[in-house]
Amino acid sequence: MDLRMAAWIVLAMACTCAHGAPTHLVDEPAVEIRKTGAGLYLVDFGRVAFGNLRLTPPGSGGELTVHFGEAFTDGRIDRKPPGTVRYNKTTVTLEGTAPVVVAPPADKRNTKLVSPMHPPAILTPEEWGVVMPFRWVEIEGWKGELKPEHIVRQSAYASTWDDDAASFESSDEMLNRIWELCRYSIKATTFAGLYVDGDRERIPYEADAYLNQLSHYYTDSDKQMARDTFDHLMAHSTWPTEWAPHMVFMAYADWMHTADADWLKPRYDALKTKTLMERRGPDGLVASDAMDIKKNDIVDWPAKERDGYVRTGTNTVVNAFHIRAVEMMAEMAGAIGKEKEASEFKALAQASLAAMQKTLFDSDKGLYRDGVGTDHMALHANLFPLAFGLAPEPVREPMADWLAGRGMKCSVYAAQYLMEALFENGADRQAIELITAKHDRSWRHMVESGTTITWEAWDQKYKPNQDWNHAWGAAPANLLPRYVLGVEPLTPGWKTARIRPCIGGLGFAKGKVPTPLGGIEVEWKQTAQGFALKVSLPEGMGAQVELPDFGRVYRNGKPERARRVGDRLRVELEGTAVFEVRK
Numbered sequence: 001m002d003l004r005m006a007a008w009i010v011l012a013m014a015c016t017c018a019h020g021a022p023t024h025l026v027d028e029p030a031v032e033i034r035k036t037g038a039g040l041y042l043v044d045f046g047r048v049a050f051g052n053l054r055l056t057p058p059g060s061g062g063e064l065t066v067h068f069g070e071a072f073t074d075g076r077i078d079r080k081p082p083g084t085v086r087y088n089k090t091t092v093t094l095e096g097t098a099p100v101v102v103a104p105p106a107d108k109r110n111t112k113l114v115s116p117m118h119p120p121a122i123l124t125p126e127e128w129g130v131v132m133p134f135r136w137v138e139i140e141g142w143k144g145e146l147k148p149e150h151i152v153r154q155s156a157y158a159s160t161w162d163d164d165a166a167s168f169e170s171s172d173e174m175l176n177r178i179w180e181l182c183r184y185s186i187k188a189t190t191f192a193g194l195y196v197d198g199d200r201e202r203i204p205y206e207a208d209a210y211l212n213q214l215s216h217y218y219t220d221s222d223k224q225m226a227r228d229t230f231d232h233l234m235a236h237s238t239w240p241t242e243w244a245p246h247m248v249f250m251a252y253a254d255w256m257h258t259a260d261a262d263w264l265k266p267r268y269d270a271l272k273t274k275t276l277m278e279r280r281g282p283d284g285l286v287a288s289d290a291m292d293i294k295k296n297d298i299v300d301w302p303a304k305e306r307d308g309y310v311r312t313g314t315n316t317v318v319n320a321f322h323i324r325a326v327e328m329m330a331e332m333a334g335a336i337g338k339e340k341e342a343s344e345f346k347a348l349a350q351a352s353l354a355a356m357q358k359t360l361f362d363s364d365k366g367l368y369r370d371g372v373g374t375d376h377m378a379l380h381a382n383l384f385p386l387a388f389g390l391a392p393e394p395v396r397e398p399m400a401d402w403l404a405g406r407g408m409k410c411s412v413y414a415a416q417y418l419m420e421a422l423f424e425n426g427a428d429r430q431a432i433e434l435i436t437a438k439h440d441r442s443w444r445h446m447v448e449s450g451t452t453i454t455w456e457a458w459d460q461k462y463k464p465n466q467d468w469n470h471a472w473g474a475a476p477a478n479l480l481p482r483y484v485l486g487v488e489p490l491t492p493g494w495k496t497a498r499i500r501p502c503i504g505g506l507g508f509a510k511g512k513v514p515t516p517l518g519g520i521e522v523e524w525k526q527t528a529q530g531f532a533l534k535v536s537l538p539e540g541m542g543a544q545v546e547l548p549d550f551g552r553v554y555r556n557g558k559p560e561r562a563r564r565v566g567d568r569l570r571v572e573l574e575g576t577a578v579f580e581v582r583k
Contacts, residue, residue: 020193021225049155050191103129158190171507182477198467206243215477245325259493284355312371404430428502
């Protein structure tokens, strides 16, 4: 055995023994059982979940053929679905009335532990039997009537998942359906105990995990799965350049969510290796060699989603990730008492930002070029700097308008950051229009397709081998509560929250956001008199409330002194209050 193969076996063993957040199987009944012929039944469970079946026969024996599927066509399970959309079948022999677990055959790719091409797959507990994503089942050979008590789906979810932890509702019914699709997508993809990229591979990737983490925080109260995925990825990194800084993003998100310095301290030094500092040149910019330009500097994925991005030796997207990661490292260094390193990181970030502005920003157009040596200005060269707060203040709103006007010329991954850039810079109406757009590059398209878990790409034609069960496509699960409800942590551990609703042309919105201190409840509406907002905070939390500047502010019916900050009126809150802005 050569050393390379031995190393992969060690990695695989580490993976199978790695700690993951607790998961369990939940019995879910069918929503419809329909007889389609002699001994033939079609069973619909309403939504896709990762699981298998448990049959409790009425006493009649015999052999059954059981089909599992994600796709449905012409009244039957699609036996030849496109790409890696899931279909499988198995046979089972029934004897007496003893319950029997019916599971599909294992998939070779998503259970592979040793490969020189990629990290090991994440395995589910052997005692479960094989699980796969499916909604529909067809049974051949059933004797008598198939009744609800004869069949349940054993669906795998995080053991700690709380369906009541979060909620969202607005005046736009399509937006509500998008929220529920994305919320459930986060729940359904907790099946492995770590954030994996979908059923095709079942491998954690850094960017996928960060997007998953953000949405998990806004839909459930658990923090452990994000932490376990972080630790796994520190041991099993993947190849794209920008994926490494996402590890810094994950640690920073944990810090803002929990303020847990005891968790951060032992991981801090390893995080330094994820900032791309080793590629930083004397000019303060990250350099890309031939392999980086050809492959590693990913920009977006799939490659056709890059809006014609020209990758060069000095890449704007790569440098934006480097600068934002170093800024976060400065904050985290200060949080754990490393003041000297905090100052050093801050100085490095400032120097790199100055170099980026001088070298990559076109001040005449108010936009960033893709890199040194090209005048091309892709969507991505601008959405990432704007989302990260790196763009000069005077050009931020015009840049947001430019981005919105270009449309969704990016993948579901980069759309997370595009929406952040728009919501943060006054383009909330355009952001909601893009989320709900009537074309095949929106979340509305996913809803109207009938899928019950978000996709890996906007449509099959944009990624023919896409998963139909991919959490990185579920960004509205965090975007809508963060921006439409307006709820974000302002200080670590949610000691102080920011409540800054983005109206976006909506008539009302309400919902609940889970935090480590308890749920935040928000309800706002536009009125004939102006704007009304009710906020309820958990004990131990304060909030900075930023209201639209429509007129005079009232708290619980009484005039309130507010501070004008930009186009917002700022007030402080503890507990519960109703605010009005009267024209």
